[in-house]
Amino acid sequence: MASEQSPLLSNTHSNNYTPSERVTEKPQQRAAGVTDTDITNEYTSLYPCHSVSNSVNSSDDEVKLSTDSSSFMPHTTNNIETMMNFMKGMLGSGILAIPAALKYSGIWVGFVSLGFLGIINGYCMNMLVHCSDSLCARTGKETMSYSDVAEEAFKAGPRPLRKFATLSRIVINVFLCITQFGFCIVYVLFVAKTVKQMVDYTTPVHLSLTLYMFIMVLLLFPFMFVRNLKHLAPFSLLANILVLTGLIIIVQHCVRGLSTVDHYPPAFAGWKTLPLYFGIALYAFEGIGVVLPIENKMRYRQDFGGWTGVLTTGMVLVVVMYMTLGFYGYLMYQDDIEGTITLNLPTGSLLFLLVKVEFAVAIFITYGLQFYVPIQILWPLAQRRLPANSWSSRHGELILRFIFVLATFAIAATVPQLELMISLVGAFSSTALALIFPPILNIITFWPRDGACGSWKMAKDIAICLFGFCGFTSGTVVTLIKLIQTFNGDRDS
Incomplete structure (x- = not known):
């Protein structure tokens, strides 16, 4: 119901991501003798998650789909709840490393670049949501994951790329x-x-x-x-409060x-250290993996994307917090800043001792949430x-979990440089x-409609992709x- 939506988060979409684009898709080629009514009836019976309008516009041959999912998806979230879930996914340990990132960029270059990277990240998140919505409408699926979007985009994309559909799913899952x-x-x-x-x-103990780590x-x-992820939910709530x-x-300190x-x-x-800044900043901004799962559980999914949607509003708040902590944190400690600002807090104060305990507990108990994702991807593949x-x-799943935990310890013990590890994960x-x-997925998804080589949309997508690739290679x-160099220096000493 409209009265349940927050006025702050009511969505008026941009020209790129309009409600009509979200719910409008050109049908696939029709078999001879099949009428519009046949398509409407078949679509409604097969895919009850979307209701098809009674009239089909013959001039542009488009089928209108309703995306109000509140009637068929249980346990959905309203706009405010959705934004809280989104911000929970964005505000992790990375925000504590933002002041250290500014050490590698300079205070003003880093400060301005945080805003720029936030805009680009938010735009790419909207792009992924737009692709997911379009592919859901084409295939009749209620929801899609990141890897689902990649596979379906390649399946429906230009013919030479369709053979890479399965590979695209694998690549996305590997990077996740x-x-x-x-x-x-x-x-x-x-x-x-x-x-x-x-x-x-x-x-007096010094270990x-x-x-x-052991x-x-x-x-x-x-x-x-x-x-069961449900059993981890109370830990997630506690972690959010502590963070x-x-x-x-x-910040007040x-x-x-x-x-x-x-x-x-x-x-x-x-310029030499700027790629390190890029890696740390991208690590902090990495939340695109939670975007589609959060949207999939939303009551008013049409309010998620767009200029004033939940996603953009949440990203604005996140960027403001990143810029605030990054600027004042680096200005306060400057070249003495550690890989995480909590290590710079005064050790003689009970208040800041409690803050360090808070963050240590919060990060510790959310390990299980990060640990859950790769196990859910890898174990079904191994079980088959x-x-x-x-x-x-x-017992294979428990063995895999055991190996996974030991592997994180082994790598952390081998490479104990916190800010460099953050930069490597972020850059790569x-x-x-x-x-x-x-x-890339945006180009492939809308290739039949918007794929002209001279299109400004394609030029924009290519520019973002090239920018990301430059950061990927230089940062890594x-x-x-x-x-x-650090490893060799420690070994020589």
Whole structure:
């Protein structure tokens, strides 16, 4: 019902993503003798999630579909709930690394670039939603995941590309797994470094970082047995409360401490380190994997995209928070900024000690959420290749979970540089998912209609894709070189 929608989040779509485009698709080629009425009746009976209008416009041969899903999808969310879920997916450990990112870019270049990257990311998210809506209307599917969109886009795209449909699904799933695996590695490093700093300061005990990571992994094993995402929901809620409280305290601390700043950092740090900034920023902005699942559970799905939709409104709030914490955090600590700003907070204050505990607990308990995604992708693939009702089939998932947790520990212990690991994950996998794949899928999805080589839309998509590819290559290469130099330096010392 219209009265349940928030006026703030009521959607008036842009020219690129209009409601009519969302619910309008050209039908596939018709068999001889099939009438419009036959198509309408067949579509309604096969796909009750969409209602077809009684009239078919013969001039443009378009079928109108209604996307009000409230009548057939249980447990849907309203606009405010949807935005809260979206922001929960965006505000992770990456926001704490934003001040460190500005060290590699310069304060003003980094500050302005955060706004630019936020706009590009939000636009690509809208692009992916638009592709999903269009492909759902064409195929009659109620919902699609990121990999579903890739596969269906290639299936319906230009004929030479259709043979790559299955490969496109695999590629998307591989990058999703790499991203989530990288998040888990960063989480192990973050919690271990935070706990070590607190224990070193408050007690005479001084253990190695590797030992703290090993202890953390042992504590993570109970999460290994959680197979139902519903059981992780209470932990997610607690984590959100802890993160929000901690961010408020950190920002006010940085703002109040500016009176002690006697000089300002450079506006631009140089081209050599800029790719490191790009990787960290893209890591923080990587939330495109949660966009479609959140939209799929929305009561008024037509209110999700567009200039004033839930997605854009949420992205604006996220970008403002990133820019605020990044600017004041780096201005406060400048070249002394750590890979995560929580490591810079005063260790002698009970308040900031509690803040560090808050973030350590929040990141620790959300490990299971990040851990859940790759297992859900990998285990069904492995299970198909195992004999039915065999020991390996019954216990294989637990073995896979065990190996996964140990692998995150092994990599974190081998490469304990937190900000470089964040930059590597962001530059390699987050950039591909956020900036490279969406414009490619947009071109393929709408190729029959908007695929003219001279089209400005195609030029725009290609420009975004090239920008993402430049960040992908430069960020990955520079971060790997930095990691190798750091590793060799530690070994020589």
